[in-house]
Amino acid sequence: MTVPETLEFFVDPGRCIGCQSCVQACAECDTHKGQSMIQLDYLDRAHSTQTVPVVCMHCESPTCAEVCPADAIKRTEDGVVQTARKPRCIACNNCVLACPFGVPKMSTRVNLMMKCDMCYDRTSVGLKPMCASVCPSQALAFATRAEMARLRPGARPVNAFQFGAQTIRTKVNMMVPDEPSCEIVDVTSAMFEPTIGHDILDTVFEGDENEHE
Amino acid sequence: MSREVLRAIVWGLLVTAVLGALILLGSRNLAHFDAALVSYTFAILFATFGLTYRYSMWLSRPPTAMYWRRGWQAFFRRGLRLQNVGRWFSRVVLDIFGNRFIFRRDRLRGLTHLLIMWGCIIAVAITFPLVFGWLHFRPVVGDLSRYEAVLFGFAAFRFPHDSVVAFFLFHGLVWASILVIAGVMLAMRRRMRDEGAEALQRFAEDFMPLILLFAVSVTGLMLTASYTWMKGYGYTFISLLHAITVIATFIWLPFGKFFHIFQRPAQLGVSFYKDLGRAEEPALCRRCGHAFTSRRHVEDLIEVERQLGYRYEVDDGRVEHYQWICPPCRRASFAMAQGLAWRGQRGGGPLATPERPLPMPVHANSGLGEGPLDEEDAENFHP
Numbered sequence: 346m347t348v349p350e351t352l353e354f355f356v357d358p359g360r361c362i363g364c365q366s367c368v369q370a371c372a373e374c375d376t377h378k379g380q381s382m383i384q385l386d387y388l389d390r391a392h393s394t395q396t397v398p399v400v401c402m403h404c405e406s407p408t409c410a411e412v413c414p415a416d417a418i419k420r421t422e423d424g425v426v427q428t429a430r431k432p433r434c435i436a437c438n439n440c441v442l443a444c445p446f447g448v449p450k451m452s453t454r455v456n457l458m459m460k461c462d463m464c465y466d467r468t469s470v471g472l473k474p475m476c477a478s479v480c481p482s483q484a485l486a487f488a489t490r491a492e493m494a495r496l497r498p499g500a501r502p503v504n505a506f507q508f509g510a511q512t513i514r515t516k517v518n519m520m521v522p523d524e525p526s527c528e529i530v531d532v533t534s535a536m537f538e539p540t541i542g543h544d545i546l547d548t549v550f551e552g553d554e555n556e557h558e
Numbered sequence: 559m560s561r562e563v564l565r566a567i568v569w570g571l572l573v574t575a576v577l578g579a580l581i582l583l584g585s586r587n588l589a590h591f592d593a594a595l596v597s598y599t600f601a602i603l604f605a606t607f608g609l610t611y612r613y614s615m616w617l618s619r620p621p622t623a624m625y626w627r628r629g630w631q632a633f634f635r636r637g638l639r640l641q642n643v644g645r646w647f648s649r650v651v652l653d654i655f656g657n658r659f660i661f662r663r664d665r666l667r668g669l670t671h672l673l674i675m676w677g678c679i680i681a682v683a684i685t686f687p688l689v690f691g692w693l694h695f696r697p698v699v700g701d702l703s704r705y706e707a708v709l710f711g712f713a714a715f716r717f718p719h720d721s722v723v724a725f726f727l728f729h730g731l732v733w734a735s736i737l738v739i740a741g742v743m744l745a746m747r748r749r750m751r752d753e754g755a756e757a758l759q760r761f762a763e764d765f766m767p768l769i770l771l772f773a774v775s776v777t778g779l780m781l782t783a784s785y786t787w788m789k790g791y792g793y794t795f796i797s798l799l800h801a802i803t804v805i806a807t808f809i810w811l812p813f814g815k816f817f818h819i820f821q822r823p824a825q826l827g828v829s830f831y832k833d834l835g836r837a838e839e840p841a842l843c844r845r846c847g848h849a850f851t852s853r854r855h856v857e858d859l860i861e862v863e864r865q866l867g868y869r870y871e872v873d874d875g876r877v878e879h880y881q882w883i884c885p886p887c888r889r890a891s892f893a894m895a896q897g898l899a900w901r902g903q904r905g906g907g908p909l910a911t912p913e914r915p916l917p918m919p920v921h922a923n924s925g926l927g928e929g930p931l932d933e934e935d936a937e938n939f940h941p
Binding site for chain 1: 616619621622624625626653659660662663753754757758815818821822824825828831832845851855856859862863866868869870871872873874877879880881884885886887888889890891892894895896897898899900903904906907908909916919920921922923930931932933934935938
């Protein structure tokens with residue numbers, strides 16, 4: 346069983362509405378029953394509604410696997426970086442700290458790293474991963490490239506990310522504007538960027554303060 | 559031939575030679591060596607070479623070498639040695655011999671592993687000394703109702719041959735087989751019923767070891783059945799079959815899943831490294847300023863990544879290396895990067911004002927099973 350080549354994972358954090366459907370659905374996955382592997386964060390809770398759902402990007406050269414002293418993280422022939430092999434993982438936390446996307450979770454109590462494995466039980470038989478099957482805004486989508494091109498005119502997928510001097514290529518794609526300048530997503534250059542939103546709430550609060558004055 | 563391979567071969571030959579010498583010594587120059595078991599001896603010698611070779615190659619990987627060194631340094635840290643010895647005993651008993659962490663994963667899995675593990679330990683503890691000629695039994699001169707156990711050429715203890723002790727001792731491998739078969743049955747049941755396991759398991763990695771253990775145990779029991787109840791019917795054939803299964807298991811030992819038996823104790827080194835890290839200076843995220851692990855761990859990872867050929871150095875004095883960024887800030891940066899790419903094309907705009915501090919990512923839902931998995935993970939997420 347392998348993930349069909351025509352089907353790919355596309356993430357578009359800009360479309361995320363923070364509904365947490367993916368978080369709930371993820372916990373249903375048979376490979377990590379009861380635990381959600383989705384990392385869903387509010388970036389600046391007090392001022393912005395911006396949220397980011399992060400799934401494993403399944404790097405072509407996974408840093409998590411390379412820095413694993415126990416050789417517990419394996420990549421399948423079809424490019425899925427699997428969660429730690431239970432007999433081997435020694436819970437050193439190297440993978441959690443080294444993953445450039447901040448994906449793995451660590452349970453020291455049971456001596457095991459756990460992470461998204463793209464619902465391998467589902468995707469390997471051509472089904473959508475749990476998160477993509479429930480995401481109402483399709484910030485997390487599992488489809489063919491042709492479907493994505495039809496549904497997202499003006500956008501295209503890229504799978505190259507820059508972290509300082511290191512370029513990482515992934516199996517999972519991110520949707521960026523369909524422009525020649527967007528060949529690679531430079532993560533470190535955006536590190537100190539502000540969150541995105543509308544200053545509506547700030548205006549409301551400022552108005553209140555003025556009224557009290 | 560690379561230096562690592564050469565070193566692994568030398569270590570393999572050295573350890574195998576030491577075991578060979580111990581066999582000569584313990585069997586008093588092969589005087590008590592059972593020639594019928596010579597094929598087992600050579601299978602174990604081969605496995606010893608293979609295991610040492612693989613262990614040495616494993617230790618030469620940059621992250622393993624780093625943790626190996628740091629684990630020992632943490633254990634022998636001045637002022638902590640006595641405390642570490644106490645912790646070592648407690649962790650060996652609870653986690654290694656008691657399988658505490660596997661029981662916490664799942665009680666049935668814990669029981670499964672405990673049965674297989676103790677079955678194998680008992681079997682190895684009985685058969686290895688017998689095969690090497692380190693242990694043999696002889697009648698006591700002048701008292702034929704008693705046996706004497708001879709260990710490494712020295713008389714160890716005596717017992718009546720029709721006693722309960724003798725019954726349990728001489729049937730040790732039967733008890734071991736029963737434990738292993740029960741464990742294998744439970745493991746097979748899970749592998750055939752659990753959809754998660756079904757998706758991830760592979761024949762060579764997950765089924766082969768179970769099949770081998772089952773074959774060894776069943777053929778071993780068949781030997782006992784043959785000489786106890788069947789007047790030795792088919793004994794030669796069964797003993798040959800048993801030898802084949804045991805030798806296949808030993809040859810498989812260095813290559814497959816069984817290697818985890820030798821890798822697993824590394825978790826002890828990790829625990830001492832983490833103990834030390836918690837007592838020392840924390841690493842502070844260079845984006846949000848929060849502590850997220852030990853400074854030592856980040857510095858060691860930077861070195862490991864450099865050795866592996868990764869170049870996460872950042873040309874920004876505030877960051878220097880991407881490893882100084884905590885996991886939540888990495889996820890935030892991932893979203894910011896996409897936002898930056900879409901700036902001016904999608905709705906919304908940058909919200910920062912000079913007075914506002916840097917956005918502090920928080921997990922959306924830290925409910926049961928949805929947020930950090932435990933204390934250390936909470937540190938990974940943010941204190």
